[in-house]
Amino acid sequence: MQESATDEELMEAYRDGDANAFEILYQRYRKPLFRYFQHQCGSAAIAEELFQDIWMNLIRARQRYHVSAKFRTYIYRLAHNRLIDHYRKQKHGIPASYDENENTLATPAAANTITPERTVSGMRQVDALLDAIDNLPEAQREAFLLKENGDLSVEQIAELTDVKPETAKSRVRYAINKLKQTLEPHHD
Amino acid sequence: MTNSGSDHDDQLSSLYRQTEPDGPGEMTDARILAEARHAVKRPERTSAARKYNWIMPAGIAATVAIAAIISVIMLEPAKTPLQPGVENDSVHIGTTQPSPPRRQLDRISLLIKENRIDEARSALADFRKLYPDYRINAKKYPTVVELEAQSQ
Incomplete structure (x- = not known):
C-alpha cells in the first residue's frame, strides 16, 4: 500500500489484512487526534487513554468499515463519542455547553477569559492561544479543535457531533471570536 | 485578525499550527501498532x-x-406385526402384552369358546376391517379360522 493512497483505501486495505496500511493511516492521524484529546481534556494521561481506546475500537470494528463516509469524519466521530462517554462518567456529566439550547454566542464569564494584561506580559502568543483554548467552554473548544486538528468543515462537525449545522457554526464562531478577543493587543 | 464573525480565521489557524505538535507516548504507539498487526493475523x-x-x-x-x-x-416392544399377514412370536419377548391383532384374535377366540358366536362374528368383521390382509395362524386360532371360513 502506497503512502499516496487515500485514507479510505488504506482503511479498506487494513480491513482486508494489510497491517502496513494501518501504520500509514495511524501516522497520518496520530498527532492531530492526540492533540484533539489533549486540548479537550487538559490532561495527557486522559488523552492517552481515550486516544488508545478509539484506535483499539477501530481495530476491532475494522470488518464493519465501509466507505460510506470519509474516514476523517468516521475517526473523529469515534473520538467525539469516546469523549462524550468520558464526560458521562465524570462527576458533573456532560458539560452544559453541549446543550444545543445554550446561547453559544453569549459573552463568556470574565473568570474564564485570559486578560489582555497576561497576553502582553511576556507570554508568547502561541502559549496565550493554548491558554485561551483551555478556557473555552467544552463544546465550543471541541468545535474549534475538530476544525483545526481534524480539518473538518462546519457541516462535518455538525454531522459527527449530532447537532444542527447552525449550532456547529455558532460554536466555531464563538471560539474564534473569543480567541481573537483574547489575543488582540490591549488598547486603552 | 481578519474575518470577524466568520467560522474561519487564517491568522488564528496559522498561529494554532505553530503550537508544539504533541503526540502520544511511545508505549501507546507500540501498543496500538502491535494490536493492529496481531488483529489481522488472528x-x-x-x-x-x-x-x-x-x-x-x-x-x-x-x-x-x-x-x-x-x-x-x-x-x-413392537405393538404391531412387523410384517402384515404373518404373526411374529418375537413380539412377545420381554412382554406379556399381545400385539393388537393378537389381542383381538384372543378375544374372538374367547367369544367362540363362550359360544357367543354372533359377537365373535361381529368382532371378526371389525378385525378384518382393520387388518384385511392379515393371515390368521390356524394353529393358534383354529376356531377363529373356522368361523371365518364359515362366514365366507
Missing part, C-alpha cells in the same frame, strides 16, 4: 461465521436426539 470470526455459529451445537443436539429416539424404538 483468524477473524466474521459476521457470517457468527451468524451460523449455532449450527455445530444444533447438529450435535439433533444427532443425540435421533440416537435417543432410535434407541427407544429398538428397545420398545
